[in-house]
Amino acid sequence: MMSEVLAPEQTEAPTEAERQRARRALDRLWQKGAEFLGTPYAILGGAMSWLSERHLVSAISNAGGFGVIACGAMEPARLAEEIAATRAMTDRPFGVNLITMHPQLDELVEVCLQAGVGHIVLAGGIPPGAAIKRIKDGGAKVIAFAPAFVLAKRLVRMGVDALVIEGAEAGGHIGPVSLTVLAQEILPHIQNVPVFVAGGLGRGDALLSYLEQGAAGGQFGTRFAAAAESIAHENFKKAFVRAAARDAVTSVQLDERFPVIPVRALSNAGGREFVAHQAEVIRRFQGGELTREEAQLDIEHFWAGALRRAVIDGDVERGSVMAGQSVGMVGSVQPVAQIIADLIDQAVVALVRQQRRMDADG
Numbered sequence: 001m002m003s004e005v006l007a008p009e010q011t012e013a014p015t016e017a018e019r020q021r022a023r024r025a026l027d028r029l030w031q032k033g034a035e036f037l038g039t040p041y042a043i044l045g046g047a048m049s050w051l052s053e054r055h056l057v058s059a060i061s062n063a064g065g066f067g068v069i070a071c072g073a074m075e076p077a078r079l080a081e082e083i084a085a086t087r088a089m090t091d092r093p094f095g096v097n098l099i100t101m102h103p104q105l106d107e108l109v110e111v112c113l114q115a116g117v118g119h120i121v122l123a124g125g126i127p128p129g130a131a132i133k134r135i136k137d138g139g140a141k142v143i144a145f146a147p148a149f150v151l152a153k154r155l156v157r158m159g160v161d162a163l164v165i166e167g168a169e170a171g172g173h174i175g176p177v178s179l180t181v182l183a184q185e186i187l188p189h190i191q192n193v194p195v196f197v198a199g200g201l202g203r204g205d206a207l208l209s210y211l212e213q214g215a216a217g218g219q220f221g222t223r224f225a226a227a228a229e230s231i232a233h234e235n236f237k238k239a240f241v242r243a244a245a246r247d248a249v250t251s252v253q254l255d256e257r258f259p260v261i262p263v264r265a266l267s268n269a270g271g272r273e274f275v276a277h278q279a280e281v282i283r284r285f286q287g288g289e290l291t292r293e294e295a296q297l298d299i300e301h302f303w304a305g306a307l308r309r310a311v312i313d314g315d316v317e318r319g320s321v322m323a324g325q326s327v328g329m330v331g332s333v334q335p336v337a338q339i340i341a342d343l344i345d346q347a348v349v350a351l352v353r354q355q356r357r358m359d360a361d362g
């Protein structure tokens, strides 16, 4: 019977009073995260190399979220310039994401501290204790990625101020475990620092479910990559709008002797050529033409510059179109403020329905 499938409390539009009450509930749920970030909403724009520069970062912060510059391979002077340019476009807080294996990590940290950046995200492996200490002594907060519960505990002991747990659904470099499982393993046990969830988030009601499990907020990458303010090439944005969740696949490794860094990206000709390239390199290694080291380097070099090729040059067939499974929920190119407003609205509507169900149950 239809009424059993969709009860009236699930279909009628929320009243203004219901919305306001739900907004207050949402604010309470992500209060810890919003206070930590210094923003109205505990929504982080996940740093994305080539994409998370002044335009996208300032748009996210101006819309009430927390934008994060992706330093990637930038030199210290270039990072200083990007921070200054971002600050010229927003007076709201934003952060900087540094990759821990960058050879000039210490100098990059100094650039951030001198520029008064309040939050530094350390990505790409367990961050060095010295970098954490320097950032904290310099007055900024450290956010780090925790790909497992043991590492989450270790990072908290090392002094990080907040964690991001990122599931394998995410775009870009990924770990092996889904957010559904990571959240269950970590959220009930880490209460002394805010924990932000990432990976596969496309809607506000999904974010809400993690806030109810104890998350302090959510980090979104894919949803923002195709935003109107993103500098990505039109082809890149079109590929996002067209793609379904199943198109965002992980890189294939042919031989365990030659490890491939797990990356999630849209399947394309480049991905297929990568498999053929590995087969050819392995054949040359087996034939004695290449040493093991040469073969490994050859495989690693295949994707050099590939993200830039896709994002900036618009070569979505041979470049690396990094995207999370949430790409299926990118329906059009929207301004960042609209994306954030939609996310909040979806969480609010879900909370209203929850309240109505409770009221109906007495």
Ligand SMILES: Cc1cc2nc3c(=O)[nH]c(=O)nc-3n(C[C@H](O)[C@H](O)[C@H](O)COP(=O)(O)O)c2cc1C
Pocket (backbone or CB within 6 Å): 045, 046, 047, 048, 049, 051, 070, 072, 097, 123, 124, 166, 169, 170, 171, 172, 173, 198, 199, 200, 201, 219, 220, 221, 222, 223, 225, 321, 322, 323, 324, 325, 326
């Ligand atoms: C195109 C792209 C590039 C990314 N580059 C980085 C990066 O440079 N550093 C980083 O820490 N995370 C990077 N990420 C991960 C995002 O910051 C974020 O955690 C992730 O996108 C969240 O999952 P979602 O894509 O399902 O929203 C990237 C993601 C994408 C889609």
